[in-house]
Amino acid sequence: MINIVPLLAAVAIVSLQGTNAFARLDKSSSLELDNKLLPNDLSDLSDLPAKRRAVENYIKISTPPPKTARYVPGTTLLLECEIMGSPAPFVEWLKNGVPVTDGEDEEFVPVDQLSPAFLSSRHVVRSAANGDVYTCVGSSSANVVSASTTVFVDGDASETRINEVTPPKPIVTAYYTDLLLNIGSPATLLCRGYSATPSHTMWMDNQNRIVNDNSRIRVLPSGDLYIKSVEWPDMGVWTCSVKNAYGREAVGTFLYPMAVRARV
Numbered sequence: 187m188i189n190i191v192p193l194l195a196a197v198a199i200v201s202l203q204g205t206n207a208f209a210r211l212d213k214s215s216s217l218e219l220d221n222k223l224l225p226n227d228l229s230d231l232s233d234l235p236a237k238r239r240a241v242e243n244y245i246k247i248s249t250p251p252p253k254t255a256r257y258v259p260g261t262t263l264l265l266e267c268e269i270m271g272s273p274a275p276f277v278e279w280l281k282n283g284v285p286v287t288d289g290e291d292e293e294f295v296p297v298d299q300l301s302p303a304f305l306s307s308r309h310v311v312r313s314a315a316n317g318d319v320y321t322c323v324g325s326s327s328a329n330v331v332s333a334s335t336t337v338f339v340d341g342d343a344s345e346t347r348i349n350e351v352t353p354p355k356p357i358v359t360a361y362y363t364d365l366l367l368n369i370g371s372p373a374t375l376l377c378r379g380y381s382a383t384p385s386h387t388m389w390m391d392n393q394n395r396i397v398n399d400n401s402r403i404r405v406l407p408s409g410d411l412y413i414k415s416v417e418w419p420d421m422g423v424w425t426c427s428v429k430n431a432y433g434r435e436a437v438g439t440f441l442y443p444m445a446v447r448a449r450v
Contacts, residue, residue: 242272243273243326244272244329245270245271245275245325245326245330246269246270246331247268247333248269249268250267251265251333251334252265253336254335254336254337255337255338256339257337257339257340258340259339260341262310262311262354263310264357265308265322266307266308267306267307267322267333268305270303270304271303271305272326273302274302274305274365275303275324275326276324276326277322277324278323278325279309279321279322279323281319281320301365301366301367301368301371302365303362303365304364305324305363306362306363307324308360309322310357310380311337314337314339315339316338317336317337318336319334319337320334320337322334354432355432355434355435356379356380356385356430357379357435358378358379358436359379359380361376361377361426361437361439362376362439363440364440364442365439367442368444369417369443369444369446370415371415372414373412373413375411375424376410377389378408378409379409381428382430383430385428386430388405388429389405389411389424389426390425391403392420392421392422392424392441397411401414402415411426416441416443417443418445420441421443422440423438423439425438
């Protein structure tokens with residue numbers, strides 16, 4: 187988890203105490219909590235400034251990929267890009283300006299449009315030419331940000347191809363580290379993976395129980411977890427695990443259900 191987790195814990199405590207708590211992303215790129223106590227008899231929030239009633243549209247690359255990277259033929263290079271935004275951001279990778287994918291199933295059920303989230307995206311480079319440029323492009327609503335890595339090849343393809351001798355364990359290429367959603371709204375917890383050999387995706391809920399498909403929760407063919415209607419007991423870390431014959435990788439998403447105050 188990143189720096190939003192302590193904030194979410196504070197929001198939960200304040201909410202339980204009956205205060206008006208909410209998060210917003212400010213122009214200084216930090217996530218702040220306004221937990222100013224309101225009078226007990228205040229039922230009409232229409233006089234509050236708009237920025238205090240909702241999370242602003244916002245996007246920022248919190249951790250960009252390196253500006254340069256070395257690629258050794260016969261191995262894999264992992265480029266990582268972390269993006270924070272509201273609504274929940276999406277990421278696309280480009281190679282020399284052309285979109286590339288890792289071959290994932292692209293089935294995706296959108297989350298609530300106003301949901302703030304931190305998204306971690308990792309692109310697996312399996313082959314590259316000297317000077318190739320890989321770009322992480324993040325989008326949220328009408329906002330777009332990007333950061334690029336120039337790859338330099340170290341060695342040649344005649345060297346021992348390590349990955350052909352020992353295939354690597356799976357790599358989770360896209361997941362939310364933190365996701366805020368209104369109670370009652372649908373949620374899609376991303377878990378996209380890359381594996382050179384057949385793999386299997388499994389989810390554990392916030393009580394460390396294996397998730398089995400039911401009328402409210404199901405694992406999509408893409409590996410994402412779909413929750414039909416988020417409830418307060420869903421708060422906590424949901425864990426995605428991708429496994430093949432050579433190993434496994436697990437990542438967690440902190441899901442925070444937010445109460446919706448009725449307008450009077």
